[in-house]
Amino acid sequence: MMMKMITAQEPMIGRALTVEDVFVKNDEERRLYELREKGRLEFQNAMFTAERRGELRGKQEGLLGGMQKGRQDGIQEGILEGMQKAARSMLARDLPLALISEISGLSVEEIKALKETGENHNA
Numbered sequence: 001m002m003m004k005m006i007t008a009q010e011p012m013i014g015r016a017l018t019v020e021d022v023f024v025k026n027d028e029e030r031r032l033y034e035l036r037e038k039g040r041l042e043f044q045n046a047m048f049t050a051e052r053r054g055e056l057r058g059k060q061e062g063l064l065g066g067m068q069k070g071r072q073d074g075i076q077e078g079i080l081e082g083m084q085k086a087a088r089s090m091l092a093r094d095l096p097l098a099l100i101s102e103i104s105g106l107s108v109e110e111i112k113a114l115k116e117t118g119e120n121h122n123a
Contacts, residue, residue, distance in 0.1 A: 083104045083105055084106070086103070087104040087110075088114055090103065091118065097112065
């Protein structure tokens with residue numbers, strides 16, 4: 001009695017109940033539905049798994065790439081610091097800027113900047 005009132009107010013519920021009734025009584029329809037559902041769920045699971053693998057692979061590649069870039073940047077920074085240290089040592093011995101540039105690989109402008117910062121630190 002209550003269902004008749006509900007289906008009268010909501011026709012979609014009535015149609016759903018009719019489809020459900022046919023579905024429950026028809027073994028072949030139910031079997032096909034279950035196969036479709038199983039396939040849909042397997043597809044969703046495969047997609048989720050593939051996405052997770054892709055995310056993890058991307059994170060690993062990003063981490064390794066970042067570490068490699070950081071290492072390269074650190075090496076370059078260390079080389080530059082070594083060149084600057086050598087240039088400061090030559091500046092302390094009053095060697096000509098052109099000679100310091102030739103030996104250290106730094107430009108004359110970079111050596112002048114080192115000289116100015118060294119003088120400011122000593123003052």
